[in-house]
Amino acid sequence: MAIFQLSSNTALLLLVVTAVTTHANSPPSFVAIPGTNPTKYYNMDRDRYSEDTPVGPVIYTLIASDPDNDAIVFGIQTGSDYFGVASQNNTHARINLVKPLDYETATQHQIIWTLNDGNNIPVETDITIYVVDVNDNAPLFIGAPYTVAVTENEHAGTTVLSFNVTDIDSGANGRITLSMTEKNSTGDVFSLSQHVSSDGRTILADIIMLMKLNFEARVLYELLIVVKDDGKDTQLTSTTTATINVVDVQDEPPYWIGEPYIALVYDTTPVNTSIITVFATDGDESQKRPVEYEFVDDSSSNSSVNDFSINTLTGEIFLVRQLSNNSLGERRLKIMANEIDESQDSNDTSSTTYVEITILPGAPEHDETSDDISAFVATAITILIVGVIAVVVMALCVYHAKENV
Numbered sequence: 001m002a003i004f005q006l007s008s009n010t011a012l013l014l015l016v017v018t019a020v021t022t023h024a025n026s027p028p029s030f031v032a033i034p035g036t037n038p039t040k041y042y043n044m045d046r047d048r049y050s051e052d053t054p055v056g057p058v059i060y061t062l063i064a065s066d067p068d069n070d071a072i073v074f075g076i077q078t079g080s081d082y083f084g085v086a087s088q089n090n091t092h093a094r095i096n097l098v099k100p101l102d103y104e105t106a107t108q109h110q111i112i113w114t115l116n117d118g119n120n121i122p123v124e125t126d127i128t129i130y131v132v133d134v135n136d137n138a139p140l141f142i143g144a145p146y147t148v149a150v151t152e153n154e155h156a157g158t159t160v161l162s163f164n165v166t167d168i169d170s171g172a173n174g175r176i177t178l179s180m181t182e183k184n185s186t187g188d189v190f191s192l193s194q195h196v197s198s199d200g201r202t203i204l205a206d207i208i209m210l211m212k213l214n215f216e217a218r219v220l221y222e223l224l225i226v227v228k229d230d231g232k233d234t235q236l237t238s239t240t241t242a243t244i245n246v247v248d249v250q251d252e253p254p255y256w257i258g259e260p261y262i263a264l265v266y267d268t269t270p271v272n273t274s275i276i277t278v279f280a281t282d283g284d285e286s287q288k289r290p291v292e293y294e295f296v297d298d299s300s301s302n303s304s305v306n307d308f309s310i311n312t313l314t315g316e317i318f319l320v321r322q323l324s325n326n327s328l329g330e331r332r333l334k335i336m337a338n339e340i341d342e343s344q345d346s347n348d349t350s351s352t353t354y355v356e357i358t359i360l361p362g363a364p365e366h367d368e369t370s371d372d373i374s375a376f377v378a379t380a381i382t383i384l385i386v387g388v389i390a391v392v393v394m395a396l397c398v399y400h401a402k403e404n405v
């Protein structure tokens, strides 16, 4: 038992001696950077690179050493999608970017370096590098440009448009401020209300109507909206427009065209003579409703409306009773124009006007005489022309008949 144990121990010893002699080669390792506490190594660990670092040029030199002065082959096991490594000599390797860093995609990268001295299992070193944000993104209006339609009966204080603005950069590079100006402003019609997110990178903006709009006064507003970030070196801005189209509603009465309406009538003017025509048209320009006319018999209208009639569709006013020489003087007819509302979805609107009629004594005799003379002359000329045409036609017929024979 004891002999066996001894020989077993001897065998173990021999085995250890053999192992030491054949595995005497030591693995390589990164060189410590002098004066660092805690110790850093020439391996890039915890270094920071701006996201605008160019792709291609050398950004770092790795330094390792091998106790046996073996040539070290540098490799990258994780992180080769962004970083390239090129061994320079036995102890140095250069690092460059193979793809641009982007803080907005990844703020840090894990890299595993391998150091291979050809004798040992390659040594793995796990490091982290950090990406530094750059103001490389302008603020963005989500869903811009904006166009909205607002009906003119919308109440003041209504929010007519909401939108988000955001900047994906970090810190001051992503902190945004919003401003708004109205093109061709005639006063503050819209205001901007902002709800800024806690990180300052997103603003929910509401555009609020300060006053009721009026389609008949203005149909279009254009708001210029500018957002600016607070980037330290360069500030980036974006601009968009919000177009507000005012939508007409039935809110305007008819208005009269051709006022004042003044007519002269003789007491001898025959019945059924057209005196004057009034005309009204809907003030809602984009959706004019038809208009009907009627007399209003009230105290301010001192004329007996029975002497006149009005065509409800055309507004033409006729004399319907023979006047007499004791009705001379001024008359005032009150006339109402009513919008015809087929849909019944809004209240009927109407407007009134007056026609001033002056009744004069019968027209002087010589006027009628001269009228008779001109009527006679016109008849004579007409007969003459008709006669000439008849003669010409007859002559042509005769000529034609002769040719055919």
Ligand SMILES: *[C@@H]1O[C@H](CO)[C@@H](O)[C@H](O)[C@H]1NC(C)=O
Binding pocket: 061, 088, 089, 090, 091, 092
């Ligand atoms: C390896 O290259 C670096 C520069 O890249 C140089 O400083 C160093 O002296 C070189 N080492 C040897 C052993 O040539």
Ligand SMILES: *[C@@H]1O[C@H](CO)[C@@H](O)[C@H](O)[C@H]1NC(C)=O
Binding pocket: 142, 162, 163, 164, 204
């Ligand atoms: C703005 O963003 C917030 C948060 O993402 C969202 O709840 C809201 O619906 C957005 N508003 C608009 C008008 O897009």
Ligand SMILES: *[C@@H]1O[C@H](CO)[C@@H](O)[C@H](O)[C@H]1NC(C)=O
Binding pocket: 183, 184, 220, 221, 222
């Ligand atoms: C603003 O005014 C300019 C000229 O002064 C004109 O051409 C433009 O159409 C106006 N825009 C609006 C929205 O009224």
Ligand SMILES: *[C@@H]1O[C@H](CO)[C@@H](O)[C@H](O)[C@H]1NC(C)=O
Binding pocket: 271, 272
């Ligand atoms: C006036 O016109 C109406 C209808 O057009 C007709 O019935 C009436 O006879 C006319 N009166 C006179 C006096 O011409």
Ligand SMILES: *[C@@H]1O[C@H](CO)[C@@H](O)[C@H](O)[C@H]1NC(C)=O
Binding pocket: 325, 326
């Ligand atoms: C009115 O006419 C009647 C006859 O139609 C005549 O007798 C009278 O004198 C006239 N009056 C005036 C003021 O012209």
Ligand SMILES: *[C@@H]1O[C@H](CO)[C@@H](O)[C@H](O)[C@H]1NC(C)=O
Binding pocket: 302, 303, 329, 330, 331, 332
């Ligand atoms: C009717 O009213 C007008 C104006 O209000 C006035 O000038 C005129 O004298 C009045 N005519 C009659 C007959 O009352």
Ligand SMILES: *[C@@H]1O[C@H](CO)[C@@H](O)[C@H](O)[C@H]1NC(C)=O
Binding pocket: 345, 346, 347
């Ligand atoms: C019509 O007028 C009444 C009273 O003025 C009002 O209460 C109602 O809202 C109006 N309707 C419409 C459709 O404008």
Ligand SMILES: [Ca+2]
Binding pocket: 135, 136, 137, 138, 139, 167, 168, 169, 173, 174, 229, 231, 236
């Ligand atoms: Ca930015």
Ligand SMILES: [Ca+2]
Binding pocket: 051, 103, 104, 133, 134, 135, 136, 137, 168, 169, 170, 173
């Ligand atoms: Ca950025």
Ligand SMILES: [Ca+2]
Binding pocket: 250, 251, 252, 253, 254, 282, 283, 284, 289, 339, 349
């Ligand atoms: Ca109307």
Ligand SMILES: [Ca+2]
Binding pocket: 152, 215, 216, 248, 249, 250, 251, 252, 283, 284, 285
């Ligand atoms: Ca209107």
